[in-house]
Amino acid sequence: MQASLRLFQNSCKDNSFSFVFLNPAQLRSLSNALTQKTESPFRYIDRILSELTADFSVISHEMLGNRPALVQAIARRAVKHHGFEHIVVVGYTRLQSSYHVSAFKQWFFRDRKKLREDIAVLKNYDLSWRKFSALERSLLALALVGKDRSWHANYKKFAAGCTGLSPQMTLASNHIPTKQNPYMLLEDFFKLSGFECRDDLSVFDVRKNVSFHPAVVHALSSHFSSLGPRLSCFPGPHEGNRWLFRVCKRLGDACVNLPRENDVFAEELCESIVHYLDRRNYPANQDYCQLMSVNQSYFEPVNNVKAMSSADDLVRKARDIESKRSQKDIDDFLLLSENAFMNAARSEIIST
Structure with missing residues (x-):
């Protein structure tokens, strides 16, 4: 997914779309600060959010899927301090x-x-x-x-966080594509997140693991x-x-x-x-x-x-x-x- 998003961003000629792969060390530091209820080091996140000027922006890291509180904190920061109109949290699951x-x-x-x-x-x-x-x-x-791993318990926490910021924050999810249940992942992501795209997305469909x-x-x-x-x-x-x-x-x-x-x-x-x-x-x-x-x-x-x-x-x-x-x-x-x-x-x- 992240490789596909990066390819798609590179193809965009205007300011309609941007993608950022977040730094895991910075995310761990912020997550630990939130858990310990100390002063949260939002400097990194604030810098990333302030640099997002596209009409539709995606920030991503697989670590976020395990940290509902961190996701909520970032979303709240985006809405309350950086003026984002709407946040969509999109997650994908698989068999445990x-x-x-x-x-x-x-x-x-x-x-x-x-x-x-x-x-x-x-x-x-x-x-x-x-x-x-x-x-x-x-x-x-x-x-x-x-x-x-309990997807139900995890997504109940995500949903609770989204409810706290409703209607400016919504949640969507799907299983990852497999040989038995195939579909185009990037197309599904754009559909879930509400980004309208008429491009042929098959050229960005990277299956790289x-x-x-x-x-x-x-x-x-x-x-x-x-x-x-x-x-x-x-x-x-x-x-x-x-x-x-x-x-x-x-x-x-x-x-x-x-x-x-x-x-x-x-x-x-x-x-x-x-x-x-x-x-x-x-x-x-x-x-x-x-x-x-x-x-x-x-x-x-x-x-x-x-x-x-x-x-x-x-x-x-x-x-x-x-x-x-x-x-x-x-x-x-x-x-x-x-x-x-x-x-x-x-x-x-x-x-x-």
Whole structure:
């Protein structure tokens, strides 16, 4: 979405549209100040808002989707201090399982705190954490701890904030497009936000969600999981993305031949957990769909006869898989991943 909005802005010849991707560090600082009820550092937001002179302006960052109070504070600032006529808050959702897998592949695989928490959950259930991939541990911990993302609870907070600024502030939402439920995201965004555009938006429909090479995901999650409290020089979450993507390119160019991941960590466990999470979240997702007038068919769980019906079923399945896996095969796979990553990282460091 953000890439599409940036492309569209670059094509505009007049002052009808502008787009700003907000600075995450500045947003975190403002969010912390609001939480602690200290004097809020609005200087950054005030500068951004004061520079928006287009008829229709968009400010965006994925962090805002998790912080209703921050969104309300920015909207209030725009209306009360900068004279904006109308604010539309537009958010997109996805299946909680899909959201978690995506977050793992972007951030959690190198988040030492999250990795340690996942390992602790498995230990509490007397499961050998080394017999599972970091993604399996992360999904299993989510299923067993039960702290799913609730779109309904989140959007109730957004709606309450919008009510406080009504009628100058409104709220809209939809699920993200998928292969099963496709549509043009930018066109939908403009429709929800009320921006009239007669351009052919298909040329701005960017589907860009660059993923990290599997060797990077397995190598860093294995490295950080084994470190404990010791220090590491490798980038953690939200750090060194550009450098990591250059390492990924080297891994791709080198045609690294790793054993097939599915030969070591079969997809069966992850699929079972995903089906379980989708069914568990379905009632709350129905409430969200009703609140925001979203098509609930997107959230309907797959009818799977082998689906687990309880957390105890998942634990039993995990124990069965654990007993059948070879620790040597897993260790060899992770060692090859770490060696491949280190070779590519060393080459990238030397080249710069």
